[in-house]
Amino acid sequence: MELSKVVTDIRVNWAISDAKRDEGLTTPEDVLRMDDISYGPYGEENRMDIYMPKGTTKPLPTIVNIHGGAWVYGSKEIYQYYCMALARRGFTVVNMNYRLAPETKFPGALEDINRVLCFVAEHGDDYFADKDNVILVGDSAGAQLASHYATIFTNPEFAKLFAWKLPEITVRVVGLNCGIYNMREALEKKNVETIEEYLGTVKESFSENFPKQLDVWNYMNSDFPPAFITTSEHDFLKDYAKPMYEHLHALGVPCELRKYGSLDQPEIAHVFHVNCKLEEAKRCNDEECAFFKRFIKYYGV
Numbered sequence: 001m002e003l004s005k006v007v008t009d010i011r012v013n014w015a016i017s018d019a020k021r022d023e024g025l026t027t028p029e030d031v032l033r034m035d036d037i038s039y040g041p042y043g044e045e046n047r048m049d050i051y052m053p054k055g056t057t058k059p060l061p062t063i064v065n066i067h068g069g070a071w072v073y074g075s076k077e078i079y080q081y082y083c084m085a086l087a088r089r090g091f092t093v094v095n096m097n098y099r100l101a102p103e104t105k106f107p108g109a110l111e112d113i114n115r116v117l118c119f120v121a122e123h124g125d126d127y128f129a130d131k132d133n134v135i136l137v138g139d140s141a142g143a144q145l146a147s148h149y150a151t152i153f154t155n156p157e158f159a160k161l162f163a164w165k166l167p168e169i170t171v172r173v174v175g176l177n178c179g180i181y182n183m184r185e186a187l188e189k190k191n192v193e194t195i196e197e198y199l200g201t202v203k204e205s206f207s208e209n210f211p212k213q214l215d216v217w218n219y220m221n222s223d224f225p226p227a228f229i230t231t232s233e234h235d236f237l238k239d240y241a242k243p244m245y246e247h248l249h250a251l252g253v254p255c256e257l258r259k260y261g262s263l264d265q266p267e268i269a270h271v272f273h274v275n276c277k278l279e280e281a282k283r284c285n286d287e288e289c290a291f292f293k294r295f296i297k298y299y300g301v
Contacts, residue, residue, distance in 0.1 A: 001103060006193050007072045014069065018078040021275050025081045028088060030054050033080075034127065039096070039119040040112060045104075048096040048116060049076050050127045051087040059130035060092040061172075061296040064116060066149075068140030068178075068271055071101045071109065071198035082274040085282075086137075089289045092129045094120065098145075101198040107162065107213060109198075113149045114164050121167035131169040133296040136225070137288075139271045140237065141198075143179020147244070148216045150174050150225055158219035161212050173295040175288050177230045178271050180237055181244040182217045220247065226254040228291040230284055232261040234269040256291060260284050 003011075027033060032054045040046030052060060065083050067074040076083075076095040083095040098112035117134065124131045138146030152159050153171055180186050186195055199214070227248055231241035238259070245257035260280050261268025273284040 003102065004197065007102060007197060010070060010073045010194070014073050015078075021277075022078070022081055025276060027080075028084055031084045031087050032056065033084065037127075040115040042099055042112075045097050045099045046112060046115065047076070048094055048119075049080065049083070050092065050094055050129070051084050052092045052128050053087060053090065056092070056128045059125065059128050060090065061133040061135060061292070062092045062094060062120060062124065062129040062131070063087075063135045063137050063175075063292075064094045064096065064113075064120070066096065066098070066113060066136065066138035066142035066146045068138070068142040069100070070192065070194040071141045072194050073100065074142075079274065081276050085276050085285060086289065089285070091135070091289070091292075092127065094129065101194070102200075105200040106198055109145055110149055110152070110162070111164065113145060114152075114166065117167040117169055118165070121169045131167075134169045134171045135173050135175065135292050135296070136171055137175040137177070138179065139177040139274065140179060143176040144181060144183070146174055147176055147179065147181050147220075147227075148183075151216045151219050154223040154225065155219050155221055158216070170297075171225050172297070173226045173228070173292050175228045175230075175292065176244065177273055177284075177288075178232065178235045178237055178241075179229075179244075180240050181247075182240070183214045184217060187214075217247065220251060220253075222252045224248060224251065224253045226291075226295050227256075228288045229255060229257045230273065230288065231257075231259050232268045232270070232272050232280075233259060233263055234261060234266050235272075236270055254295075258284070258287065 035049045083093045087093040099108045136146040231238040248255045273281045
């Protein structure tokens with residue numbers, strides 16, 4: 001299919017930026033990695049890497065990372081160093097590809113997340129993944145996908161709209177970084193250029209017929225997992241963080257909101273936490289992982 005200029009520019013320019021960010025980084029000596037594991041029928045787009053501390057002998061609390069990229073860009077390769085940094089903090093980490101828009105429309109990416117979690121449920125023991133202590137982590141569009149899937153997983157009424165077999169796992173907590181969450185609001189404002197690339201021909205955002213599958217905000221309930229929500233002073237999506245925190249807090253969901261950086265730190269920008277070279281990223285990831293450990297059933301390597 002012919003891609004729009006917006007998508008083409010993102011895929012070219014963001015790839016250059018991400019390569020520069022990770023230049024010089026290598027696999028840590030204390031991390032074991034298992035690469036290119038197939039979890040579904042869609043080739044490279046249904047592959048994942050799994051990382052864990054070397055010497056792991058039993059299943060560890062398991063982070064499933066859902067990468068960002070405006071729904072149209074991204075891969076496990078550009079998140080490998082960030083995910084291995086999380087693994088070094090005592091987790092098994094699943095670093096997944098998923099089908100991108102516009103080639104695959106909504107809800108294809110969510111379906112792929114469900115496939116990955118079914119894989120963890122069925123084969124996790126082979127990869128030291130603990131299906132009873134699963135953590136969903138996402139940034140930018142990945143945070144939107146993580147919150148959307150968490151709502152499907154925790155609200156049976158919402159899950160019926162998707163008609164998937166859900167995995168037999170326990171999602172203990174979520175990490176939502178620099179994300180967008182209220183899809184109705186995002187569609188109405190149209191301040192994310194690629195949202196219609198992801199949603200296709202959806203035009204009902206102003207009508208009473210707003211598609212129920214997209215109305216995730218109104219299906220979140222008190223069973224939504226505890227959430228660590230981050231943003232930064234120079235995050236262009238920072239205005240979505242506080243409303244998400246207030247929404248979950250009003251529902252009775254344990255959650256924390258953290259804003260990192262300051263006005264004189266432009267490098268602490270959107271998805272800054274993925275940059276393993278930044279001290280503020282290390283602080284953010286330390287604090288987020290400490291939050292995770294409060295809600296998992298047990299912890300230890």
